[in-house]
Amino acid sequence: MNKQGNLYTILYIAAIVCVVGAALAWVSLSLKPKQQENIEIDKMQQMLSSLHITSEKENAKELYAKYIVDSYIVNLNGEKQEGNAFDVDIAAEIKKEPAERLLPVFVCHVDQSTKYILPVYGAGLWGPIWGYISVNEDGNTVYGAYFSHQGETPGLGAEIATPHFSQQFNDKHLFVNGEFKSIAVEKKGQKPADGAEYVDAISGGTITSKGVQSMLKSCLECYSTFLTNLQTTK
Amino acid sequence: MALLNNKNKSVLFNPLSKNNPVIVQVLGICSALAVTAKLEPALVMGVSVTAVLAFANVIISLIRKTIPNSVRIIVQLVVVAALVIIVDQILKAYNYEVSKQLSVFIGLIITNCILMGRLEAFALGNKPWPSFLDGIGNGLGYTIILAIVATVREILGSGTLLGFKVIPQALYDAGYENNGLMILPPMALITVACIIWVHRSRNKDLQEKNN
Numbered sequence: 001m002n003k004q005g006n007l008y009t010i011l012y013i014a015a016i017v018c019v020v021g022a023a024l025a026w027v028s029l030s031l032k033p034k035q036q037e038n039i040e041i042d043k044m045q046q047m048l049s050s051l052h053i054t055s056e057k058e059n060a061k062e063l064y065a066k067y068i069v070d071s072y073i074v075n076l077n078g079e080k081q082e083g084n085a086f087d088v089d090i091a092a093e094i095k096k097e098p099a100e101r102l103l104p105v106f107v108c109h110v111d112q113s114t115k116y117i118l119p120v121y122g123a124g125l126w127g128p129i130w131g132y133i134s135v136n137e138d139g140n141t142v143y144g145a146y147f148s149h150q151g152e153t154p155g156l157g158a159e160i161a162t163p164h165f166s167q168q169f170n171d172k173h174l175f176v177n178g179e180f181k182s183i184a185v186e187k188k189g190q191k192p193a194d195g196a197e198y199v200d201a202i203s204g205g206t207i208t209s210k211g212v213q214s215m216l217k218s219c220l221e222c223y224s225t226f227l228t229n230l231q232t233t234k
Numbered sequence: 235m236a237l238l239n240n241k242n243k244s245v246l247f248n249p250l251s252k253n254n255p256v257i258v259q260v261l262g263i264c265s266a267l268a269v270t271a272k273l274e275p276a277l278v279m280g281v282s283v284t285a286v287l288a289f290a291n292v293i294i295s296l297i298r299k300t301i302p303n304s305v306r307i308i309v310q311l312v313v314v315a316a317l318v319i320i321v322d323q324i325l326k327a328y329n330y331e332v333s334k335q336l337s338v339f340i341g342l343i344i345t346n347c348i349l350m351g352r353l354e355a356f357a358l359g360n361k362p363w364p365s366f367l368d369g370i371g372n373g374l375g376y377t378i379i380l381a382i383v384a385t386v387r388e389i390l391g392s393g394t395l396l397g398f399k400v401i402p403q404a405l406y407d408a409g410y411e412n413n414g415l416m417i418l419p420p421m422a423l424i425t426v427a428c429i430i431w432v433h434r435s436r437n438k439d440l441q442e443k444n445n
Contacts, residue, residue: 009302016309020316027320031327038330057331151338 043086047117050132050146051110068117070107075099078226090121090130098222105226108134115143116230118223122215125207126151129160129215135174139230142183145169147212157208168199175231180224185213246367249375251437256379257430258440261347266380267422268339273396275335276384277377278325284373286317286343287352291369294357301358310353311344318343348372383425391416 002008041057044064048055055063071085076099085104093101106117114137121130131147145166152158159165172183181196188200201209220227238246255261262283269279293313294301301309322340325333333340343349352372357365388394393401393412401410415421434440 003300003302004304009305012300012302013305013308016312020312024316024319027323031323034327035323035330038326042330042334 040086046146046148047106047132050117050134050144051108051115052144053110067108067110068106069109071104072107073102073104074223074226075103076101076222076225078229090119091128094121094219101222103222103226105223110143113137118220120215120219122211122218124149124152124160124211125157125205126153129208129211131166131212131215133169133216133220135227135230137230139227140173140175142169142172142174149208152208153205156202157205159202159205160208160212165199165202172197172199174220174227180221180227182213182217182220185209185216242364242367245364246371249368249371250378251375251433252440254375254379254433255348255351255372256376257426257433259348259351261351262376263423263426265339265342265346266383266426267419268342269336270380270384270387270422270425271391271417272335273381273384273388275332276380278329278332279336279339280373280377280380282321282325282340283343283346283348283376284370286314286321287349287373288366288369290314290317290349290353291357291365292362294353295360295362295365298358306358307350307354310350314349314353315344348376379426379429382429383422386425387416387421391421 041060044060045055045057048060048063048067051067053063053067073081073083073085073088075081081102083102085106088102088104090104093103104119108115108117115134116137116139117132117134119130119132121128123129127150129147129149129152131145133145134143135141136143147160147166149158149161152160169183174180174182176195176197181194184192184196184198185201186192186198187206188203192198249255253259256263256266265279265283270276290310290313294310297309318341321343322333325336325340352368356368360368385395388396389400390413393399393406401412
C-alpha cells in the first residue's frame with residue numbers, strides 16, 4: 001500500500017485516534033475514584049481553614065468528621081431544602097437566580113460554641129475565586145475566612161489566599177444596625193460610604209480585591225434571611 | 235549491541251551541558267518562567283517532561299516507518315497530548331497538591347518546544363533505544379536548569395528550600411527581607427540569562443566568532 005497515499009493516511013489517523021482514545025478513557029476511568037477523593041479532601045481542608053484549623057491530607061477527613069457536626073441546604077427564605085450540602089456545586093448555583101439557589105450551610109462545633117460555614121464563589125481578575133466564611137452563632141460576627149483562587153497574579157491578587165489577608169475578616173460584622181451590609185474591601189485609608197465594616201485591600205491587586213468584595217456581597221446576601229433567623233432565635 | 239556505546243553516551247549526556255535544551259538551544263523557556271518560583275513544582279515539572287519526552291520519543295521511533303509524511307506533526311501531537319493527559323491524571327490522583335500548583339502548566343507540556351523539537355529532529359530518524367536515551371538526556375538537561383533557577387528563586391524569594399526554612403531567623407531579625415521580585419516571572423528570565431552567561435564563558439566553543 002502506498003504510504004503517502006490519501007487512503008493510507010486517513011486509515012492511519014483513524015487507527016491512532018481509536019487507540020489513543022481507548023487508552024485515555026481507560027486511564028481516566030481507573031483513576032477517577034482516587035481523584036474524587038482528593039478533591040473532597042481538599043474541600044474539607046479549605047473549610048477547616050476557615051475555622052482556623054490546619055489539617056494535613058491524612059487527617060482532614062478525621063478532623064472534618066470531628067468538627068463539622070451537621071450540614072444542610074437552605075433557600076433564600078432560610079427554609080431547609082432536600083439534598084446533600086457537600087455535593088452542591090457552588091459555581092453552578094451562582095449562575096441561577098437568587099430565589100432558586102441551593103445554599104449550603106455547614107454547622108460546626110468548635111470550642112463549645114456553634115459556627116456556621118458559608119461558601120462563597122466569585123470572579124477575580126484572571127479566573128474564579130472562592131472561599132469559606134465561618135460565622136458565629138449570633139449570625140453576625142465572622143469567626144474566620146478562607147480564600148483561594150485559580151490563577152490570580154502571584155504576589156498581587158494571589159495574596160488573597162494568605163492568612164495575612166483572610167485574618168483581617170476575623171470578628172467583623174456582616175450586619176450594621178440590623179441591616180445586612182456585607183464586608184467591604186477598601187483601599188487603605190478609605191471607608192465604604194454605606195457604613196459597612198471593611199478590611200484593607202491588597203495594593204496592586206485592586207481588581208481581585210474588588211472581586212472579593214462583590215463575591216462576599218452577592219453570596220452572603222442570599223444568606224441574610226438565614227442569618228437574621230439565627231439572630232432572632234438567639 | 236552495547237546498550238551504552240560511545241554514540242549512545244553522547245546522545246544521553248550531551249543535552250546535560252554542551253547541547254542543553256534550555257540554555258544552549260533556548261527551548262522550553264516559557265515553562266522555565268512559570269514553574270520555578272518554588273523547587274518542588276519545578277522538580278515535578280522536570281520529571282513529568284522527562285517521562286513524557288522519553289516515552290513520546292520511543293513511541294514515535296517505533297512507528298516512524300509507518301507514519302505518512304504529510305501528517306507526521308499531527309501524529310506527534312496526538313502521541314504527546316495523550317501522554318500529557320495521562321501524566322496529568324496520575325498527578326491528580328497521587329499528588330493533588332502539586333497538581334494544583336502546576337495547574338495548566340502540565341497541559342502546556344504539549345506546547346513545550348523541546349518535545350516537538352526532539353521528536354522531529356531525533357525520534358523520526360533513530361531507533362527506539364537511542365531515542366529513549368535522547369529523551370531522558372534532554373529531559374534531565376531541562377530539569378537541571380529548572381532546579382537551579384528554582385533553587386535560586388526559592389531561597390532569595392521565600393527564604394525556603396522545598397518548603398523548609400533555610401535562611402536563619404537571626405538574619406530576619408537583623409533586618410533581612412525576602413526579595414519579592416524573585417517570585418515574579420521576570421527574575422526567572424534574568425536567572426536563566428545568568429546561567430547562560432556563566433555556561434558560555436566556561437565553554438569557549440559555544441561562543442560566536444566576532445567578525
